[in-house]
Amino acid sequence: MDLGLNGRTAMVAAATSGIGLAVARRLVAEGATVSICGRDPDRLDEAVRLLTQQAHGAVHGTALDVTDHAAVRTWVDEVAATYGGPHVVVANAGSPPEGGAERFDVADYRAALELNLLSAVTLTRTALPHMRAAGYGRILFITSLAARQPIAGLALSNTVRPAVLGYAKSLVQELAEAGEGSVTVNVIAPGMTRTPTLQAWAEQLDGGLAALSADIPLGRLAEPDEIGAAAAYLASALAGSTTGVVLPVDGGAGRSLL
Template sequence: MDLGLRGRTAVVAAATSGIGLAVAHRLAAEGATVSICGRDPDRLNDAVRLLRERTHGVVHGVALDVTDHDAVRRWVEEVAGAYGGPHVVVANAGSPPEGGAERFDVADYRAALELNLLSAVTLTRAALPHMRSAGYGRILFVTSLAARQPIPGLALSNTVRPAVLGYAKSLVQELAEAGEGAVTVNVIAPGMTRTPTLEAWAEQLDGGLAGLSADIPIGRLAEPEEIGAAAAYLASAPAGSVTGVVLPVDGGAGRSLL
C-alpha cells in the first residue's frame, strides 16, 4: 500500500531509541523527510546516522528536551524553514517515575504533566499553523496502556496519560468546527513493548521479560516496529477519515470495553 508519505515532512519527538526511533524509521522508510529530537547529543547523532543508513532518506536531528517549550517551538520553525511542513507530528516523551500515588508530591505531578502533556501541547500548537497552510496534517500522540486503564505502581502515568486523551479529543472537535478536516488527531496507546528501557527494568523483576508477557493474551511483548507500523498508517493519506481514535497496540492486554 502506498501511504502517500513521500514528500511529506514529519517531526518525531524523543526518537533516539525505542518506540520513537521505530516510528521515525518507518516514516523515513515510507519516504517522508523526518526530523527527530532527543536530549543526549551523542545518542541523537547515532540515531540520525542509523536512520540515514537504513532508510537512505532525509533525516534531521536536534538536541533538545521536550519540556523546553521555546526549544520545541524553534525546532518546528527550523524544520518548516528547511523542509516545509511539518505535515506529521508525533508527540512522544519518556515515562515519569514509577511509584504509588502517595509516594509523590505536587512537584512530581507537575513535572509529569510537563513531560507527558504540556510537551505534547507545545509541539502541537507549534505545528498546527503549518498544517493548516499545507492543507494536510496528522497529529499523533504516543501514550501508553495507562491512558486507558490504571496500571498498579504507575500513579504518575495513570494521572497524566489520560489527560493527553482529553486534549486529543478536544482538538478533534475544534478542528471539525473550524472546517479543518484535513488535519487528523489520533492517539497510540502501546502496552508492554520490547524497548531498552523495559528490558533494563525487567532485569530487576522476578521472571524478567517472560514474566511481563504472562498476562498478555498474545503471549509476548509488542515490538517497537509494530508501533511504528501503526503510526505510519495513522500518518498516511489513506487514513484521512481516521481521527479521534485511541489505538491500543498492547497484544490484548487492555481490559477496557472502550
C-alpha cells in the first residue's frame, strides 16, 4: 500500500529510542525525509545511523531538549530551509515522574506541562506556517492511555496528557473554520508498550512484564512498531479525511466508552 509519503519531510521529536524511533523508522520506510531530535548526542547519532540503513530519503538529527522553545523553533526552520515542508510533525516527549497527586508541588506540575504540552504547542505553532505554504500538513501528538483515563500513581501524566487533547481538538476546529482542510490533527494514545524505559521499570516489579500485561485484554504489551504503523497511516495521504481522532493503541486496556 502506497501511503503517499515518498518525498515528504517529517519531523519526529524525542525519537532516539522507543515509540519515537519506531515512528521515525516507519516514516523512513515509506520514503519520507525524516528529521529527529533527542537530548543525548550519542543516542541521537546511533538513531540516525539505524534510520539511515533503511532510508530512501535523507535522515537528519538535531540534539535538543524539547522544552527549549528557541531550539525547537530553530530546528523546524532549519529543516524547512534544507528539506522543504515540514509536511508531517510528530510531537512526542518523555513521561513525567511517577507518583501520586500530593507528592508533587507546583513546580513539578509546571515542569510536566513544559514537557508534555508546551513543547508540543511550540513545535506545532512553528511548523504550521510551513505546512500552510506546502498545502499539506499532518500533525500528530503522541500521548498515553492517561490522556483518556487516570492511571493510579501517575498524577502528573493524568493532569497534563488530557491537556494535549484539549489543544488538539481546539486546533482542529480553528483549522476547519479557516478553511485549511489540507492540515489534519490527530492524537495517538498508547498503552503499555515494550519500550526500553518500560522494560527497565518492569524489572523493579514483582512479576516483571507479565505483571504489566495482566490487565490488558489482549494479554500482552503493545510493540513500538505498532504505534509507528498507526502514526504512518495518520501521516499519509490516505488519511486526508481523518482529523480530530484520539486513537488508542493499548490492547483494549482503555475502559472508557469514548
